[in-house]
Amino acid sequence: xxxxxxxxxxxxxxxxxxxxxxxxxxxxxxxxxxxxxxxxxxxxxxxxxxxxxxxxxxxxxxxxxxxxxxxxxxxxxxxxxxxxxxxxxxxxxxxxxxxxxxxxxxxxxxxxxxxxxxxxxxxxxxxxxxxxxxxxxxxxxxxxxxxxxxxxxxxxxxxxxxxxxxxxxxxxxxxxxxxxxxxxxxxxxxxxxxxxxxxxxxxxxxxxxxxxxxxxxxxxxxxxxxxxxxxxxxxxxxxxxxxxxxxxxxxxxxxxxxxxxxxxxxxxxxxxxxxxxxxxxxxxxxxxxxxxxx
Amino acid sequence: xxxxxxxxxxxxxxxxxxxxxxxxxxxxxxxxxxxxxxxxxxxxxxxxxxxxxxxxxxxxxxxxxxxxxxxxxxxxxxxxxxxxxxxxxxxxxxxxxxxxxxxxxxxxxxxxxxxxxxxxxxxxxxxxxxxxxxxxxxxxxxxxxxxxxxxxxxxxxxxxxxxxxxxxxxxxxxxxxxxxxxxxxxxxxxxxxxxxxxxxx
Numbered sequence: 001x002x003x004x005x006x007x008x009x010x011x012x013x014x015x016x017x018x019x020x021x022x023x024x025x026x027x028x029x030x031x032x033x034x035x036x037x038x039x040x041x042x043x044x045x046x047x048x049x050x051x052x053x054x055x056x057x058x059x060x061x062x063x064x065x066x067x068x069x070x071x072x073x074x075x076x077x078x079x080x081x082x083x084x085x086x087x088x089x090x091x092x093x094x095x096x097x098x099x100x101x102x103x104x105x106x107x108x109x110x111x112x113x114x115x116x117x118x119x120x121x122x123x124x125x126x127x128x129x130x131x132x133x134x135x136x137x138x139x140x141x142x143x144x145x146x147x148x149x150x151x152x153x154x155x156x157x158x159x160x161x162x163x164x165x166x167x168x169x170x171x172x173x174x175x176x177x178x179x180x181x182x183x184x185x186x187x188x189x190x191x192x193x194x195x196x197x198x199x200x201x202x203x204x205x206x207x208x209x210x211x212x213x214x215x216x217x218x219x220x221x222x223x224x225x226x227x228x229x230x231x232x233x234x235x236x237x238x239x240x241x242x243x244x245x246x247x248x249x250x251x252x253x254x255x256x257x258x259x260x261x262x263x264x265x266x267x268x269x270x271x272x273x274x275x276x277x278x279x280x281x282x283x284x285x286x287x288x289x290x291x292x293x294x
Numbered sequence: 295x296x297x298x299x300x301x302x303x304x305x306x307x308x309x310x311x312x313x314x315x316x317x318x319x320x321x322x323x324x325x326x327x328x329x330x331x332x333x334x335x336x337x338x339x340x341x342x343x344x345x346x347x348x349x350x351x352x353x354x355x356x357x358x359x360x361x362x363x364x365x366x367x368x369x370x371x372x373x374x375x376x377x378x379x380x381x382x383x384x385x386x387x388x389x390x391x392x393x394x395x396x397x398x399x400x401x402x403x404x405x406x407x408x409x410x411x412x413x414x415x416x417x418x419x420x421x422x423x424x425x426x427x428x429x430x431x432x433x434x435x436x437x438x439x440x441x442x443x444x445x446x447x448x449x450x451x452x453x454x455x456x457x458x459x460x461x462x463x464x465x466x467x468x469x470x471x472x473x474x475x476x477x478x479x480x481x482x483x484x485x486x487x488x489x490x491x492x493x494x495x
Contacts, residue, residue: 009346012351017373020357058319134429
């Protein structure tokens with residue numbers, strides 16, 4: 001009797017492990033349009049309304065927890081913000097001068113002022129969930145293909161770039177954040193020269209990004225703004241339109257910059273407290289060519 | 295072993311509810327910079343309460359649901375949660391631990407297995423981005439946060455499952471000891487209301 005129980009237990013365990021391994025191998029090897037991916041999208045579609053409802057119902061719980069969490073961090077933030085205010089006051093003075101100059105230059109070269117975000121057909125969406133694991137920096141939003149969303153479209157938050165749409169169902173989308181290890185963004189430093197590099201995440205450090213492939217002679221300073229480069233090469237376009245703020249340089253170590261062309265960047269958007277985002281459903285206005293889909 | 299249908303229904307509801315609450319609320323609450331992860335705690339609790347086979351099955355089902363709902367690589371979380379559910383169940387079958395803090399230790403171990411296991415599998419599948427040493431800190435903090443909520447989660451799972459748990463001789467024996475039934479310190483006649491002896495005085 002005991003032997004029978006042991007055999008049955010081991011058989012169940014072996015079967016479950018084997019099924020998991022088969023699923024893993026099949027899923028990893030198949031294309032994005034494969035049957036397992038389709039089943040997954042079907043499940044997401046089915047659970048989407050439940051998740052949306054749960055998100056609404058549990059909003060007060062999140063808000064209360066968020067209140068305590070932000071109170072906890074408030075003291076640290078005060079000192080940080082005071083230093084930032086002092087720095088920004090100096091910057092505002094110089095920027096006002098630059099703004100006047102900028103307006104004059106725009107008039108001179110007749111640069112259309114209509115290349116604002118509105119030309120990218122933004123679709124607003126609420127965040128209805130996020131991934132708890134350290135390896136998948138993803139959020140789930142309540143806008144999908146019915147609202148004109150498709151994969152490969154950039155997503156922005158209140159202050160800058162958030163990520164990229166990587167999966168879409170009829171009324172829900174998965175947004176992979178810029179801090180996910182699968183995302184790379186062509187980025188430009190607003191350092192007067194416009195040095196360009198590739199921004200990627202550091203696995204395990206969701207609060208910092210690494211801007212690499214910079215010229216080793218670049219004169220990048222801390223607090224320099226980093227924006228999307230929005231490159232355009234033949235028929236290939238970057239997923240991201242140009243000049244969307246991504247972050248500020250948080251650590252421009254001269255030695256690291258000279259040896260490996262890397263600086264650290266802190267995102268301008270707090271990716272952990274997103275409530276509403278905008279999906280740019282037409283990131284390349286005026287162009288008919290499509291971007292590559294991952 | 296006969297498994298009552300009500301037990302299966304409770305397990306399914308528990309798994310579904312845990313994943314929905316996790317995605318819709320818990321994962322958006324940041325404590326020490328990380329979010330708590332209910333799923334390994336629920337799987338661990340089921341293993342501790344219902345044994346290795348049920349624990350492994352719950353781990354597989356819940357892992358699959360997590361992978362499906364969160365659009366992750368299928369099979370990864372299942373593989374890890376099978377191990378968590380199975381070994382939690384084996385601990386119960388081999389040692390039958392009764393200490394109140396066992397779920398806390400097991401919750402920490404389950405979260406560590408999930409965190410480190412996920413890292414190992416991701417490395418095996420290939421990671422292009424640089425990996426920060428802070429990953430270790432993040433895993434440690436998640437283990438810490440999950441340890442804090444392990445006892446309430448275990449209590450909640452026990453409350454949900456206990457009325458429908460299949461009868462287990464070991465649990466029956468323990469209940470008898472704690473509710474005044476036959477004990478090795480009592481004579482059989484006392485339990486039947488017989489004459490008072492030295493021990494009963």
